[in-house]
Amino acid sequence: MEKILTGTVVLDLTRFFSGPQATLFLAGLGAEVIKIDDPATGDPTTFSPPFAGPEGVSFHRKTQADMGIAYLKRARGKKSVGLNLKAPEGRAAFMKLVRSADVVIDNFSAGVADRLGIGYETLREANPGIVHCSLTGYGSTGPERNLKAYDLMVQAAVGMMSVTGQPDAPPAKAGSPLSDAIAGTFAATGILAALLHRNRTGEGQSVDVSMADCLFALMFDEPFDCYRSLGLPLRQGNRIMRFSPFNAYRTRDGWVVAGAATQDDWNALLRAMGREDLAENPQINSLSWRLANNATVDSLMSSWTEPLESAEVLRRLNEVKVPCSPVREIGEVMEWAQLKDRDMMMPLWNPLAQATVEAKGPGFPIKFSASKAAYDTPAPLPGQHSREVLMNLGGFSAHDVDAMARRGIISAP
Structure with missing residues (x-):
């Protein structure tokens, strides 16, 4: 099956996570993604810890074939040009x-592309149909557009850290760099929308993606601005203020999460617990009462789950179709048959070692009925495709490429 973006050429000037996440998705959809890095420095993740190589994973390079795990994940399906x-x-x-x-995509700080002479207006003069995506911490406009930001700063800036964790706990970020991953996903979506617009009108455009905007757009579905009026603490822990019960509960051998979003869920939960008698209690049978008395409801749940093993709690809840899950540690997630069946844990190939490594990478997360979507090639060697891309896409002769390599303009191993 042909991929959806087959024939689409993406020049990728991004580094670290947010931008490479966007272009990884585009590569999975079939775009020819061409990573362009400085020949002198290369992609900063190529040889940054943690490493994976012939002797396993480590924070130190054990062999000359060790490469950065982040690079092996994020550069899959892409070509590499040193320029x-x-x-x-x-x-x-x-x-x-x-x-x-x-497409041209960068995650330079605001204004850097213009200073390099490759801003959108310059790109548009060369190619009026070009789709340009700029991915920054706070966007290309606004009073704080020039501030440098990583995931931690963005989670703090938009309030994510103020609502994460247990009440009365210090600020905490989410366990993974969500703002990077979310912004990369939004950037890929914006690029796809701009390509669709170009197909309809012939017109290219610039796409301005802010990590802060993207994270805020997702978290602000929750009415955090109304919590004070509702008498709620910002940090709800594992709870959602609209549902009760909705939490993590200790079992005899671990933890499970369970929640009742509807009255049917609540009635089914009472059956699973063998507490149908409570269905006649007008107080606890009222969602408003349960929301106001979460601690009492959680105590009821815990008194049921704690004597039982997780498997038994889950069996009873699944039997009556109450949403639930075990709280898996990462080692257990790697053995989860559901993700394995959907090809979500893929081996990583180290091109220096010419072998797969201990670490794995995520598979493509969207499945299509009539199109293929996957990362068909491993991360490339730095500069591996300089000669091919410059000759085939740029129209340079072999002599021109050799001359640029001698002068250090390109890296062409």
Whole structure:
């Protein structure tokens, strides 16, 4: 099956996580994603810890074949070109690639692309149909657009850390870099929308993606601005203020989560617990009462779950179709048959070691009935495709490429 974005050329100037996440999705959909890195420094994750190689994973390179796990995950399905954009000759070569490309994406700080001479207006002059995506911490406009930001800063800035964790606990971020991952997902979506717009109108455009905007857009479905009026603490722990019960509960051998979002869920939960008698209690049978008395409801749940093993709690809840799950540790997640069946844990290939490594990477998360979506090639060696891309896409001769390599404009192993 042909992939949806087959034939689409993406010039990828991004680094670290948010931008490479966006282009990883585009690669999985079939785009020809061409990573462009400075020949002198390369992708900062290529040889950054933690490493994976012939002798396992480590914070130190045990062998010359060890490579960064982040690079092996994020560079899958992509090509690698080493090109010095700070040199006039390198910029000229890049602009020749732009004329044949569909998308240019960067996650430079606001204004950097313009200073390099490769901002959107310059790109549009070379290729009026180009789709340009700029992915920054706070966006390309606004009073704080020039501030540098990583995931931690964005989670703090938009209030995520103030609502994460237990009441009276200090600020805490989510356990994974959500703002990076979410912004990368939004960027890929924005690029797809702009490509669809171009197919309809012939017009390219610039897509401005802010990590802060993206994270805030998702978290602000919850009415946090009304919590004070409702008499609620911002930190709800595992609870959602609209449902009760809704929490993590200790069992004899671990933890499970369970929740009742509807009256049917609550009635089914009472059956699972063998407490149908409570269905006649007008107080506890009222969602409003349960929300106001969460601690009492949680105590009722815990008194039922704690003497039982997790498997038995889950069996009873699933039997009556109450939403529930075991709280899996990562080692257990890696053995979860559901994710394995959907190809969500894929081996990583180390091109220096010419072998798979101990670490794994996520598979493509969307399944299509009529199209293929997957990361078909492993992470490339740095500069592996410089010669191929410059000759095939940029129209350079072999002589030109060799000359640029000698002058350090490109890396072409």
